[in-house]
Amino acid sequence: MRLYNTIKNKAYWLVDQINIEGKSEEDYKVEFTKLLKEYEEQKIEYLSLLMEEHFENWLLSKGFRKISVIHEYTKSLEEEQLIESELTFHALSEGLMTDKDFADAYELCRSGSANKNIPQLIEKIMAALSQELGENWRSHCYYFLKDNELVGISIPHMEMGTTDEGRMFYFGIVPNKRGFGLGAEIHKITLYLMKQMNAKTYVGSTDESNKHMINIFKKNGCVIRNKKGIYRIDKD
Incomplete structure (x- = not known):
């Protein structure tokens, strides 16, 4: 084991x-x-x-x-439903955005993060996506728009070695769109997308200093499971 x-x-x-x-x-x-x-x-x-x-x-x-x-949070996805939203979202696999543009969106969303972990170069992150999520990695990369303007991205996937545990490789909001409730909205939609991948539970984590993300977990019904260094x- x-x-x-x-x-x-x-x-x-x-x-x-x-x-x-x-x-x-x-x-x-x-x-x-x-x-x-x-x-x-x-x-x-x-x-x-x-x-x-x-x-x-x-x-x-x-x-x-x-x-x-x-801080690690979890939630059952058994009853998760797609919420009504003014946001539109697309997978990178649809071909409406280039890999380079998605990388730029990722870089923008992670700027000003409260997380203390040492950030990797965006080139290494993009290489890791294909290695960790497989050849269909673009189908896991979602970007969200409001009035045709980028507001955030998320990357839901199944945890390696499991058959029913959903995770997010990354989740983030464009800096000038923070503070308007869009983070909780995008997170909630991503939980539904994760359920569509046949995930039964969600596990998410964030730095103890990232109070905004902790509030999003709580708002969307997640409960704390563990704390790790x-x-x-x-x-x-």
Whole structure:
């Protein structure tokens, strides 16, 4: 049984601890030590880890540094419905927007973010989309318009290694459109899109300092599931 979800790219690894009842702290340490050894042998640029904070001293002793704390929320999608909205939305796969324009929209939406995690270059993010979401990655990339003007983007998908857990690779609002309730609206529509992908539950997370995103979770009926530290180690 896997104790960590791991996304492996050529430049970095993303590792997320899976909370499994009955597994001991030692079980997690043994499994992660194997992952860390593999990471070091392959000389990957960096490893970013989500893990419960009671492991913190152990991680710091291994050379990790703490970036921040994330709050993880969840919601059942069984009853999720498409809401009435003045927004229109399209998938990148429809061909109405170029990959470059979507990358520019992504870059714009993440500017001024309250999240403390170290941002990746947009070129690496776009490369990761195809690697992590597969050849049909454009069908997961949505952009939202109001009066034909871009207001935000979202990227719903099924969590790797699961059959019914929905996640968002990214969700963001254009800076000058924040504060008008559009974030909650786009998030709500994305939950419905996720349900159409056959997701039964949604799991989302954000930095503890991102009060706006936490409010969106709560407004759309999500409940807190867990808190984890964000830790990072870089290649020597």
